[in-house]
Amino acid sequence: MIYLSQGEHMRSSMVFKQLAAAGMASLALASATTSPASAETFRAGIWQKEGHDFTIRTSASTSASKISTIKDPDTRVPCGGERCTRNNDGGSYTCWSGGPSGNDWYKVHWAGKTGWVAAWCVEVGRI
Known part of the structure; x- marks a missing residue:
């Protein structure tokens, strides 16, 4: 088991949040570009x-x-x-x-x- 000091814990928590936010943004972008609704359609x-x-x-x-x-x-x-x-x-x-x-x-x-x-x-x- 790895133990982190309070400062290291806060930094790792911050990095995790940034990675999670970047991952969610990437997921949203990927779903927006592959959804049928965004396919080029015209009337x-x-x-x-x-x-x-x-x-x-x-x-x-x-x-x-x-x-x-x-x-x-x-x-x-x-x-x-x-x-x-x-x-x-x-x-x-x-x-x-x-x-x-x-x-x-x-x-x-x-x-x-x-x-x-x-x-x-x-x-x-x-x-």
Whole structure:
């Protein structure tokens, strides 16, 4: 058995505490860098095209109820995953006078609701 003087005991206790703290910090760092939550993930989303407002609707149709009209060019609306779900059989639309038209719609999530946005009226990508 090894006996330490009071000074040696205090120093060894201090060293032990420092080692324990360093070990806990290392453990926290290791778990943070290997956890699935920290893996690089991204979400797809949509935003204004050429500065034009766009409307989020309750279904893929211009006659469906509006959830919101996005007027801020910096607003990004999430699609809900890494890709935007597309409905190619939605109602027909024209984005703006002289603008694109089609019947493709993107499924989005906004204000706690699921909605649809005319695909040719917005830009889509990583947000």
